[in-house]
Amino acid sequence: MNNLNRRDALKAGGVLAGIGALSLSLFSAPPRAQAWSWPASGSIAGSGNGVDPMTVWDPAADQVMAAVLDSGQVPAINAKLANWTTNNQPTPTGLPAELTAFIEQARQLPSWTDQSKLAAADDFNAKQGPFIGVGYGFASGMLATAIPHESRAVYYSKGGANMEDRIAKTAKLGYDLMAQQPFGPNGHMIVTCVKTRMVHAAVRHLLPTSAPWLAVATESPKIPISQNDILVTWHSLPTTIMSKLKAWKVPMTAAQSAGFLHAWQVTAHLLGVQDQYIPATWDSANAQSQQVLTPALGPSKEGTAIADQLLTLGPVLAATSFITKPMLGSFTKFVLGSQVANWIGFQTDPFWDGAFATFWEPFVGLYELGEIVPGVNAIFFTLTEFIKAAALLYLNNGDLVLDIPVPTTNNPS
Ligand code: HEM
Structure with missing residues (x-):
């Protein structure tokens, strides 16, 4: 393993394994300048436990991925998953049982998926693809570099060593979503999201062992890609793009706008964001963006x-x-x-x-x-x-x- 000894790795794994049990009282300082106040009544779930998403990660994925990383099984797992690309393909056989169970659960569309809204998103992508594409590239792609938490995580993780490859892979999620019927049997989005969720969990296990990342990370505790971080990046995507499309007066119907939001709600769920944090409406998304994205923006050398x-x-x-x-x-x-x-x-x-x-x-x-x-x-x-x-x-x-x-x-x- 890079930049770590085994004891540190186990320590980091232990932190993550126990993360579900962490309570706010374990944090010496409040995790954000102003207490978390976005109301879960505005979420897909309609209610929540009030816990600040800065203090929540993804325990289900984190435990499984920590175990397979520590036991050296990842290269074999990557080989088995390489040809798993399309939503209707069965989960590959021969994976560790816990990982198979995780993937089987993680690949399920949420019960609230609305196919008519997803059809409206397809219609929107078909009609306004060029401007939505420009939004992914120049609104979201560039804005991500003004999010220090994300920039540092990307820079000091493995992909930071080959940025062109890394950007191509991340853009994959955008164009998988812009394809017609991305969550349908022949689409790729479910697989892409589940694999991304696994990668994020692996990064949570690995990055806390990187000395250069530890030297600059401002997370508390120093574990990257919290639910809050994912929401920040999420708002740099659909919320920012929708505000730009509106500012540019790109024509859209109410159904197309709601469809675009819905495709991203489903994406958030598949990336492991809890339904209590996924905004139910654009108003609710804009309010949450004010609380999570705006204060997260700033300069960083990375x-x-x-x-x-x-x-x-x-x-x-x-x-x-x-x-x-x-x-x-x-x-x-x-x-x-x-x-x-x-x-x-x-x-x-x-x-x-x-x-x-x-x-x-x-x-x-x-x-x-x-x-x-x-x-x-x-x-x-x-x-x-x-x-x-x-x-x-x-x-x-x-x-x-x-x-x-x-x-x-x-x-x-
Ligand atoms: C990996 C998308 C949030 C950091 C990836 C990948 C995708 C992706 C598609 C796989 C491509 C690759 O391996 O390079 C997303 C989306 C997000 C999100 C759609 C939110 C909606 C975040 C956040 C952070 C982050 C909040 C950090 C704070 C990373 C890192 C990798 C990664 C470090 C691995 C790069 C490597 O290979 O070393 N993400 N991501 N992501 N993501 Fe995210």
Whole structure:
């Protein structure tokens, strides 16, 4: 194992194994500046136990994954799970019994899944795919680098050593969800979520043994990916994207908006978020986002490094001759504001700063009407090519079946 001795590993495993029993009184300081006050009455469950999600992890997944990591079974498990990719495939045989039991339970859609809402989400993705895709890439993808907890976890975990591969794998969840019927028999989303839940549990076991992560982590106790952390990232996804789509005046029906939320509610459940924390409505999501996402944003050296790598990624810059790093910086600043752009250290292009501010909204309207005439209006043509290229960057691997193996080490560098 990397960066740890066996005693430390067992200690970390013990912390996690006992986490379900932790009570708030064990924390020397309150976990957040203002006490957790988001009402569980606004959740899918409709009620809750009032426990702050900063003090809750995922005991079911954590116990199983700690055991298989400590017994060295993960490489064999990864080999067995590599071909398990589609929702209707049975759980592979030959896995440890506890892991099989966990997966069988974790792959069940929640009882509250509403197929008509999921159909409306399909309709929304089909009609507004380019703008939703831009939202995943430039709202959520970039915002993640302004979430220090997440940036540090990513940077010091195994995937931090190969950022291009790591980003492709994480984007997989976005494009699996944008595919038609992602939770249906031929979709991939259930498998992707269950594997991600397993990876997150493994990271919770491994990262508390990384000296560089321990030196910078501000979690209390120092265990990453709490339920609160997942909610923070969740709000950087659907909540942020919906607010941007509305700001850009992307047309949508009430059913499409509710469908998009529902697809993400199901995703949260499959990622191990408890129903008492999953917002039932957009109003409730926006209120929760104020409490969890807004205070979690800020600069970090790890976030700046990841953001720079995101902008430097080969495919988008190589795919077109006109997209430059400062242009992508300008778009990020336009989408997320100058404070976030400053936090993550982006250089922008003065021309594109102005062009996005002036032309993006009219461009969205014209794009919807199909009135872009190449060559007639150079800026609008460039914006059309821009969103195609952005979609290419974030969505072109949609047909690829990328595996999501469970890591066995932290970032070795
Ligand atoms: C892994 C998605 C929340 C940290 C992954 C993977 C996906 C994913 C698809 C697998 C790809 C890979 O292995 O690289 C999500 C989604 C989230 C979420 C959709 C919330 C809605 C978080 C949070 C953190 C985090 C809150 C940290 C605070 C990580 C790390 C890995 C990972 C460290 C493993 C990287 C490695 O291989 O070393 N996540 N994640 N994730 N995630 Fe998340």
